Amino acid sequence: MKTDWLPGHAVQMLENGEDYFPRVFEAVSQARREVLIETFILFDDKVGRELREVLIAAAQRGVVVHLTVDGFGSPDLTGEFADGMVAAGVHLHLFDNARRFMGVRFNVLRRMHRKLVTVDGKLAFCGGINYSADHVADFGPESKQDYAMEIRGPLVADIRNFLVAEMRRYGARGISTLRAQRGTPQVMPGRYGHARAMFVTRDNRRGSTDIEREYRRAILGAKSEVVIANAYFFPGYRLVSALRRAAKRGVNVILVLQGQPDVPMAMYCARLLYGTLISAGVTVYEYCERPLHGKVAVIDGQWSTVGSSNLDPLSLSLNLEANVMVHDRAFAADLRGRLQRLIDNHCRSLTKEDVARPSRWRTLLGVASYHAMRRFPALCRLIPSRKPRIETLCAPMSVGADGGSS
Template identity: 55%
Template sequence: MGHGQWVPGNRVDLLENGEEFYPRLYEAIGQAKKEVVIETFILFEDPVGKELHAALVAAAKRGVRVDVLVDGFGSPDLSVEFLKELKDAGVNLRVFDPGTRLLGQRLNLIRRMHRKIAVIDAERAFVGGINFSHDHLRSFGHMAKQDYTVELTGPIVTEIHRFVLHAIAVGAKGSRWFRRRLRETEPSSLPDAGPAEVMFVTRDNRRHTDDIERHYRAAIRSARHRIVIANAYFFPGYRLIKALRRAARRGVDVRLILQGEPDMPIVKTAASLLYHHLLHAGVKIYEYCERPLHGKVALVDDVWSTVGSSNLDPLSLSLNLEANVMVRDRAFNEELWRNLDNLMSNSCKSIETGELSTEWSGWRLVRSFFVFHFLRYYPSWAGWLPRHVPRMQPPEAQWPQLIQVEKGEDSQPGRA
């Protein structure tokens, strides 16, 4: 499928937060003629989820083929009415690894489908970190998230389209369905749309277990003057930390933008365990304090950039299914730099060595030893965790009450 190859001739538009992403996506869905395919970790039944719901129902009712994949852990609480309206309109909804609950707690915690991808008519794609939930809009309040997605047009969309259809085929339909859908919906070729070279890179638990991390490390090793990484959940592997420290020591301006106002306190605690180690090597750390940072973006020098769903933590790098695009384009790199520079200048606190805890150095040494070895070996430890093969299933597997509703309707007088 051409996974991990640079594809020239693309246009890449940076979309910041839900304010820019949602209107652009809804416009694309409204213009769709043949097909809409969406993968998302979170779909909530809130103002954003309801707006997406309305757009998908309208598209399906006018004859567009609509496929939606949600994660069973990330999207647990959708009402029967919400789901039934999708189904009645003809939307094909599937759930990745539906989970059961024990004493109200969800048990399907690991190996999640964390990708956020949308493809419209095999001609327009969106890849990034923004879910379908109200907390990606500023109107949500002080806990609204800061995040990014890109809109792509050009030949790379063919590869992304093949990927999302192949995911459906592997999970539920089979190779014949896959080939038929390609014939029915995919253009024979897409014209060049811009100057950007783009690589679509995914992480899974089979053949592409560390692809995203490898591309990060390769870009960091190649850096000559600038590295900026903005990542919500930062606790990467030993080799990536080592590459950042080496880059800083050879004179590269290495900057990390991390959470200062986290949505989960443990996120900041985990990242802060690395602060001494990074700052002493010359890495600059900025905590984004305006609201929770949810972005997963980076740039190196003046050409290379990445935007996607992958955090730099054990879940994303060793367990979850993720998708990023790597971009080689000066104009896009400059746009992303301006955006991140604005965050650092106006919404971040710079962390200085003198501000860190002055706890007993012996304890810090012991703690650093354990953190170091955890980072060094966790990719191999992740393989010991349960390796069930999660399946995509119809919504009834996650919400069995749907079956009861349909049986009740079928038994009503006058219903055939």
């Protein structure tokens, strides 16, 4: 699913939890009518507890609050943590909260991986940042490098209505009072800002390739530069081909990928593509200060995207994702400058020598791994699955006890 390009937005870049959490918590604290949140991960730690406090305070002053978390990504919520929100009037929804079988969770596929917020239908946030302490620097060397954005303008109504429709689609309770919000027709230029923006999602029924298609369209139309920073990079042939073709026609193509991974297999898979990319003229950097968790791109100094979608088989073929695309030179320049600081200070450049021809055994292993990963989504679709459901917590109850990763 995707919206049309809409004009008249004010957009602001937010980097890491230090930027993101204060803005979200402040917006919730000032909400007068409604707060809607989707997140893959909500942990019972200092960040999760602060979110819990501002949501409880909002609900207690009469704000309608709906919080949807993924049942796989957020299984460590204690009964007390969840029950306190429910008792205060927060509508807490668990997406596909499958029960364990002999202590093992099998609901690892088709996750709700989006990170979205709307407040009073006037302000929205979109990005890759979860509500967990590993998104702030004082967590230590494993804290994540990540990005999100704040949006004001007509697109907010589309994001808000999408969240309501998704709750209704998956059977959430307590949403009868949520009505579709009309967008702002013929927004006067400059009322909020001058950026054009588009909201793009993917799921497993409709719009399953929309995010990837928008990436390819922008890359194929690039004239001078493509810069992509992505945590889990293992796209399909068409996107890799688009990057190679852009580099061969003289576009400066730069990839910023993980060099200190939180999921080592993800970095190994990405490295299988380095040879073919570098040989075509693509510049590949690995970010080595801490785990890279961002999912952003800037093209030709005017097109940008920020969202939850990695460029790997899970995000492009299985998970439920959301990105916002922006046409705005000021926003693009801000994001491009942030990425350049990462490149200058914390990245190492990969050369042809770094990806020299491997041994025969490693070549065979790489080929096998590549084709296994490429066919992984198709194989997963053969596994019988029920339609995911949202479970709404309406009475004190406990949620699981172990963690997830994104």
